[in-house]
Amino acid sequence: MQPRRCCLLLHLHLLLYLLLLSGTQADLEGTFTIRLLQTSIFQNTSFVDTEGLGLLEDIELGSLDKHTWTIRFYQPWVRPALPRGDWDTIENMIKIYLQKFNHLINKGAMQKDVPYPFVAQCMAGCEVYPNRTSRAFAYVGYNGQDFLSFNMDNATWLLSQDTNLSQYVQAVLQNYTAFSELVEVLFNDTCVDDIEMLLHYGKAALERQEPPVATVFARMPKPDQLLLVCRVTGFYPRPISVAWLQDGQEVLPGPALNTSAILPNADLTYQLRSILAVAPHDGHSYACRVRHRSLGTRSLLIPWENHSIAPTVGIAIAVLLLVATASAGGVWWWKRRKGEEATWEIQEFII
Template sequence: MQAPHRCLLLLLQLLLLSGTWADMEGSFTIRLLQTSTFQNTSFVDTEGLGLLEDIELGSLDKHTWNIHFHQPWVRPALPRSDWDTIENMIKIYLQKFNHLINEGAMQKDVPYPFVAQCVAGCEIYANRTSRAFAYVGYNGQDFLSFNIYNATWLLSQDTNLSRYVQAVLQNYTAFSELVDVLFNDTCIDDMEMLLHYGKAALERQELPMATVFARTPSPEQLLLVCRVTGFYPRPISVAWLRDGQEVPPGPALNTSAVLPNADLTYQLRSILAVAPRDGHSYACRVQHRSLGTRSLLIPWGNSEVVLIAGLGAGLLAAVAVAAITALWVWRRRKHQQMDESESRNSILSKGA
């Protein structure tokens, strides 16, 4: 139970920060990612990562299970005593988790090595409601999920192993209570503080950069490619317009998933298959939070248009060169005529 002064301090902080939360739109999620590789009954290699949206808050030292902070504002967001409590709860959780998984593996003769993964955390919404969640995976497959509301474990796959682990966890009430406190109480209670200290990082915006080019896999097909990169945050809308109308989803339209860049921005590609010289005009439209109410529109000109534009520019250049040359020849001839006239006048004056 929290000390009275700690509860009062938390209440005052939440009241002071309520304006910060009101100023921020949408929902926010904290996720703790755990990957435990069970090499044998005595050695487990565990990695952990904490995320606020897509911002890395910190990670676990795989040898000591201590927290390493990845952002300068994360540690000051909570008192040192709170971080010590969270760190101790995580260590107790991992010890119990490893023991239960190893016990189940030995009971069911599960071959080593194998991998257990967990995703857990909490989400808080704009109306200040919240939810917590916890999922367990086995060798890359969904295995179990934890119902926070009634503290029960649900099967994600129905196998002898999953039913056995479910029964063990359900009977081990102390472990379920630890998961409930860690993700349903601690996570949500500390969310406001993290949102306040991480406000600048969460509201960061980077403008998208977009280019349109074409590929020709066959004479009968033209692939228009719209590459959008360098944007943040992640949500974005990319669409193709044909003669000003949005192209609906279909087999001719293929848009990739949003992928991360090395500089903590994102990228994607949208490809539209069209028939060469089909007579339509195409443009790629990009909508993103950093653009506000505006849209980025990148038109595609077919090869004939580009070719005509190129010939026009070349013709203008040729005309300009011809005009300059003609002017130079005219001036040179005029000067020659003037020189010849002056020479004749000089000869006539001498003869006189």
């Protein structure tokens, strides 16, 4: 096996063996992407910690056990796609590949005096569009930054950063044309059929829809500023639209509007928050509008009005008054009880 077949070789072989089943057509429509990821942490020349992950959209297909370099399946519909013997072949190829990959990277690090520890990352995959055309991609990262990318049109490696190390790796990879041909064949020629097979087996998982749950509340960090918070959670798939309406009109992006990134939940759904800064009692009405595939043509509309603060303050005051009353009553009862006990003691003494 030649050194040129670095991090992407694992991904390409996995894609070939895992996905390549003929005669399967999916009836899902849309754009779908498969990504194969690898992260290798080089602690020193003798110890490398490697993790691998395969994704169809945001669905985790499986991962690589970093201790045994074996495949762990996350979806029940992935493993039945191939016989046990084929999975054994894939795992053997993974082990051979990782040994070659670690040797190649360590060799380059020593030649270029790269300080340990460092992280090498690889991502390869393809995106299939509704008209059955596809776009392939391959990237290499170093310490969390873009390092190299593969141009599928002319089978060349492009520098994402111009350093002595990136030039060295580019030259090593570019010298092995067999690898470029392998990338082009697997990703450009078989990508559509491969993803269609996965869409067929994973149809139920990809079509899963969980409606969002939205709540609106307020915070007042300063007397002259009110923060309206719209928390949306529990939705799947990931794409969602969250907007604030002022008197029925959508609030445009600006310094007063701050929406978080979409974050994952532990139950494989998503969440986000959208915060709008307004002046207290400005006379406007506000509402948070949520649109999501699971809602169809409907939208969630959760209103907020400035006078909604008053009941909250009133409830707080009522609770404080109740506590004060209960405390006063307790003191009175305790004094009365003590008085009665003293009376009984005097009567017993007289008797």
